[in-house]
Amino acid sequence: MTTNETNRANRANRTNEQPDVGRRAHVRIEGVGKVFQRRGQITEALRDVDLDIAEGEFISLLGPSGCGKSTLLRIIGGLVSNDTGVVTVAGATPETAREAKQFGLVPQAPALLPWHTVAKNVRFLTDLHTSSASAAGSQTVLGSAEIDGLLAAVGLGSFHDALPHELSGGMQQRVSLVRAFALGAPILLMDEPFAALDEITRSDMRYLLLDLWQRSGATVVFVTHSVTEAVILSDRVVVMAPRPGRVVTVEDVSLARPRSPEMEDDPVFHEHVSRLRTHLRESHSA
Numbered sequence: 001m002t003t004n005e006t007n008r009a010n011r012a013n014r015t016n017e018q019p020d021v022g023r024r025a026h027v028r029i030e031g032v033g034k035v036f037q038r039r040g041q042i043t044e045a046l047r048d049v050d051l052d053i054a055e056g057e058f059i060s061l062l063g064p065s066g067c068g069k070s071t072l073l074r075i076i077g078g079l080v081s082n083d084t085g086v087v088t089v090a091g092a093t094p095e096t097a098r099e100a101k102q103f104g105l106v107p108q109a110p111a112l113l114p115w116h117t118v119a120k121n122v123r124f125l126t127d128l129h130t131s132s133a134s135a136a137g138s139q140t141v142l143g144s145a146e147i148d149g150l151l152a153a154v155g156l157g158s159f160h161d162a163l164p165h166e167l168s169g170g171m172q173q174r175v176s177l178v179r180a181f182a183l184g185a186p187i188l189l190m191d192e193p194f195a196a197l198d199e200i201t202r203s204d205m206r207y208l209l210l211d212l213w214q215r216s217g218a219t220v221v222f223v224t225h226s227v228t229e230a231v232i233l234s235d236r237v238v239v240m241a242p243r244p245g246r247v248v249t250v251e252d253v254s255l256a257r258p259r260s261p262e263m264e265d266d267p268v269f270h271e272h273v274s275r276l277r278t279h280l281r282e283s284h285s286a
């Protein structure tokens with residue numbers, strides 16, 4: 001079985017289940033600290049962060065501006081080095097995992113190539129990755145038919161030949177999501193991908209993302225400022241606080257899978273939201 005097939009099988013078995021804490025950690029973060037120095041000013045971006053992320057888990061990093069969410073995401077992705085502690089990704093260093101194309105990145109802005117069509121934007125990276133990924137045997141890059149299926153699933157079936165400037169911001173971000181999943185990377189790192197979208201589009205995007213994630217079985221680390229977004233998407237929500245950036249608490253979300261908009265009226269959803277808001281308030285005033 002490829003990694004993705006195994007993950008998909010895990011995902012199928014996990015519908016309506018809570019994360020199994022005994023499962024193998026896909027990403028292990030132990031005692032991680034990071035200090036930035038800029039023009040004589042020292043910022044302790046992260047202090048003593050411990051977190052295990054299971055294979056196929058959807059986990060959100062939630063907290064106010066400056067609490068180190070993006071820094072932690074970049075450390076996991078091998079883009080920034082930690083000063084203290086250890087991070088392993090499937091047993092390897094983040095740099096090794098990055099070189100083995102274990103990560104898909106979804107940034108806040110869709111970052112599409114303006115001269116390429118929707119279809120070409122999705123395929124551009126998968127084409128680049130195909131030879132090296134299959135050589136490494138680590139992941140399955142999706143083929144044309146599967147990519148067409150994903151584009152149709154996110155409502156872009158008739159926009160294959162459109163250029164990015166002919167799409168709305170929400171449509172562009174859907175292309176960006178499909179592109180990330182099409183790469184077949186086992187870990188997707190998402191840094192506030194829906195922050196620039198209006199509330200209704202943003203809500204639709206959450207359920208599209210969940211649908212793509214359920215199909216892929218990927219591990220997702222998702223950064224957000226939104227408490228409700230974190231709860232509806234995640235298996236667990238990591239609450240962070242600034243100065244120094246640290247983990248305050250980790251909340252297990254007890255809503256069943258698959259998630260649906262109706263669950264946002266569920267008292268359990270509101271209990272999670274209320275508890276997380278209290279944690280955020282307390283850590284802010286501490």
Ligand SMILES: Nc1ncnc2c1ncn2[C@@H]1O[C@H](COP(=O)(O)OP(=O)(O)OP(=O)(O)O)[C@@H](O)[C@H]1O
Nearest residue numbers: 036037038043045064065066067068069070071072
């Ligand atoms: N390259 C850098 N050089 C210097 N300081 C940095 C650098 N990157 C981040 N920092 C500092 O580290 C702290 C954490 O930044 P980070 O971007 O991780 O926060 P964040 O939680 O993602 O915030 P936001 O929600 O605003 O995106 C901030 O005080 C920031 O100024």
Ligand SMILES: [Mg+2]
Nearest residue numbers: 069070071191
């Ligand atoms: Mg950030």
